[in-house]
Amino acid sequence: MSSAYLFSILATAAIFTLLALSLNIITGYAGQAMMGIAAFFGIGAYTAAIITTHGGNFLLALLAAIVVSGICGAVLGVISLRLQADFLAITTIGINFVMAALFNSLKITGGTLGLTTTKPVVFGIRMTNFHFFIFTTVLIIIVCLLITKMRHSWFGMALASIENDPGAARSFGINVSKYQILAFTIGTALAGLTGGLYAHRMGFISSSDFAFVVSIQIVSMCVIGGLGTLRGPIFGAVLLSALPEVLRFADDYRELVYALLLVIMVRFMPGGLLGDDSPVWKFLVMIWRKIKPRKKTRADLIAEKAAEEGGQA
Amino acid sequence: MFTQQLMNALAIGSVYALTAMGATLIYGILGILDIANAGAYLIGAYLGWYIYYATGSIVLAFVLSMLAVGVLGILIQKFIYSPILAKPNTLSIIPLVAAVGLFTMSSDLVRLICGPYSYSYNFDFGVTSIKLGPVVLVPAWILIFALTAVLLLILWFILNKTKLGLAWRATANDTEIAKVCGVNTNNAMALSYILGYGFAAAAGIMVGILYNSITPALGEVPSYKMLAIIVLGGLGNPLGTVLAGLFIGFAEVFLSAYTSIPIPKDAIAFVVLIIMLLIKPEGLLGQKNKI
Numbered sequence: 001m002s003s004a005y006l007f008s009i010l011a012t013a014a015i016f017t018l019l020a021l022s023l024n025i026i027t028g029y030a031g032q033a034m035m036g037i038a039a040f041f042g043i044g045a046y047t048a049a050i051i052t053t054h055g056g057n058f059l060l061a062l063l064a065a066i067v068v069s070g071i072c073g074a075v076l077g078v079i080s081l082r083l084q085a086d087f088l089a090i091t092t093i094g095i096n097f098v099m100a101a102l103f104n105s106l107k108i109t110g111g112t113l114g115l116t117t118t119k120p121v122v123f124g125i126r127m128t129n130f131h132f133f134i135f136t137t138v139l140i141i142i143v144c145l146l147i148t149k150m151r152h153s154w155f156g157m158a159l160a161s162i163e164n165d166p167g168a169a170r171s172f173g174i175n176v177s178k179y180q181i182l183a184f185t186i187g188t189a190l191a192g193l194t195g196g197l198y199a200h201r202m203g204f205i206s207s208s209d210f211a212f213v214v215s216i217q218i219v220s221m222c223v224i225g226g227l228g229t230l231r232g233p234i235f236g237a238v239l240l241s242a243l244p245e246v247l248r249f250a251d252d253y254r255e256l257v258y259a260l261l262l263v264i265m266v267r268f269m270p271g272g273l274l275g276d277d278s279p280v281w282k283f284l285v286m287i288w289r290k291i292k293p294r295k296k297t298r299a300d301l302i303a304e305k306a307a308e309e310g311g312q313a
Numbered sequence: 314m315f316t317q318q319l320m321n322a323l324a325i326g327s328v329y330a331l332t333a334m335g336a337t338l339i340y341g342i343l344g345i346l347d348i349a350n351a352g353a354y355l356i357g358a359y360l361g362w363y364i365y366y367a368t369g370s371i372v373l374a375f376v377l378s379m380l381a382v383g384v385l386g387i388l389i390q391k392f393i394y395s396p397i398l399a400k401p402n403t404l405s406i407i408p409l410v411a412a413v414g415l416f417t418m419s420s421d422l423v424r425l426i427c428g429p430y431s432y433s434y435n436f437d438f439g440v441t442s443i444k445l446g447p448v449v450l451v452p453a454w455i456l457i458f459a460l461t462a463v464l465l466l467i468l469w470f471i472l473n474k475t476k477l478g479l480a481w482r483a484t485a486n487d488t489e490i491a492k493v494c495g496v497n498t499n500n501a502m503a504l505s506y507i508l509g510y511g512f513a514a515a516a517g518i519m520v521g522i523l524y525n526s527i528t529p530a531l532g533e534v535p536s537y538k539m540l541a542i543i544v545l546g547g548l549g550n551p552l553g554t555v556l557a558g559l560f561i562g563f564a565e566v567f568l569s570a571y572t573s574i575p576i577p578k579d580a581i582a583f584v585v586l587i588i589m590l591l592i593k594p595e596g597l598l599g600q601k602n603k604i
Contacts, residue, residue: 082590093540094540094541094584095587097580263393263415266407266408
């Protein structure tokens with residue numbers, strides 16, 4: 001396996017990991033049924049591609065992709081306030097189809113011909129797959145750190161409460177509308193950034209890159225890995241990006257295996273392979289504890305002491 | 314020309330209504346957005362083709378294909394959807410993901426088993442067209458009108474005049490209460506699937522005859538358009554679904570015939586849906602389980 005080939009797979013896997021993380025913010029943390037993430041991925045991709053083909057700077061184009069996608073996401077967030085879970089799922093599917101149709105017919109997006117981008121030059125380096133892989137991985141690490149921080153912040157806890165029960169969250173004085181819109185904005189902005197990266201890594205984009213199938217692929221990554229966890233979408237994205245390469249010998253059966261895997265997963269392990277309830281994850285945690293026993297916390301020490309005293313009495 | 318378009322719209326609308334009816338019946342009881350219904354449509358069309366060519370009888374093709382696909386539906390409900398729904402705290406997109414997986418599987422299995430090329434029904438009506446004053450009727454349209462009307466009447470009869478239909482309506486209203494009152498909710502679910510998948514199979518055969526071509530990609534367009542239609546009809550409302558199916562059929566035929574909008578025909582359903590949801594989020598007739 002040549003290293004160029006390896007890095008092209010790794011760069012793709014990294015980009016889809018970032019996209020899966022963006023969906024995870026909306027669906028995993030805020031519990032909103034988003035089935036059209038590819039539309040926002042596409043909005044970001046076309047925004048960035050249009051700017052760089054007109055001579056704009058790559059990094060500025062990425063910024064524009066974040067802003068435009070985020071604004072569209074905020075609008076969807078406002079719409080989502082009016083819609084129940086299933087209605088929202090269908091509306092987002094619809095948005096995906098309409099956006100893909102628009103990408104395919106508008107003049108500014110190149111119509112059926114798509115758009116061709118040139119490989120950007122950042123700090124004097126012409127970016128190759130290797131550079132895209134490094135760049136995206138750094139972004140993934142930053143996003144993961146931010147998400148971890150977010151989870152422990154007021155915002156993260158508010159999202160968790162909305163995911164659990166919006167009615168109860170509202171009764172505790174949490175501004176559900178505000179946080180829901182915010183989750184949509186952040187998630188779609190990240191999807192837009194990913195789109196900008198994707199457009200320039202591929203060198204060519206057309207409407208089929210942002211079809212509903214792509215949304216389903218991203219949802220599958222999150223569901224197979226484990227929605228609502230950080231490790232799940234990353235694992236799912238890497239697994240599903242590598243799977244087509246591994247299954248190359250059985251090219252004809254690839255889709256079938258993919259679909260079968262998906263059905264088996266949601267049927268027997270709806271929490272995902274690495275979700276909190278999954279036996280696989282529990283097993284891994286158990287092994288980890290054997291290798292590295294948990295440090296005793298103060299609560300443990302008090303409990304032990306109490307047990308000792310209880311034994312003496 | 315106008316009446317011609319009208320009849321065309323009515324035929325397409327009827328097929329949409331029939332295809333979406335299955336998804337509506339299933340949503341009414343289980344609350345699942347069952348995209349896999351489009352898989353039933355595809356498998357129904359292929360099974361119908363095989364039966365038609367084996368026996369030479371189109372009636373047998375309709376009846377046997379509907380029955381077989383209906384039974385398949387019950388199996389899918391029993392072994393896949395029910396266990397998923399029985400788990401606590403299931404996110405609403407989980408059954409939808411299962412449905413997408415099942416639909417992809419059905420398309421791919423059909424492609425692998427029957428080959429990627431198209432099959433033709435070559436059904437001979439005996440006449441090529443019927444002139445009715447200024448209107449030229451295609452025989453396939455008449456078949457579609459008649460069969461849709463008959464199937465919807467049967468549905469109306471089952472839901473409103475039989476004990477099983479009463480159980481269905483009670484379950485659709487509130488599954489828990491129905492169960493407490495001694496209604497066999499399992500039967501109601503099975504009824505949803507046998508009728509829902511059976512209707513989808515019939516719609517598949519009708520489309521196969523109308524366009525004289527079936528391919529493994531047959532289910533792709535209905536799979537998502539169906540969703541737009543059942544939402545427009547007010548999720549879980551059979552009468553609303555019929556109206557919404559006709560409405561989308563009309564919107565598509567007339568918008569693409571008389572205007573030059575920059576979106577393809579198949580995306581119109583969703584544009585209508587999005588506008589509609591913003592104005593009236595509860596659907597055309599609201600969420601009622603009556604016919």
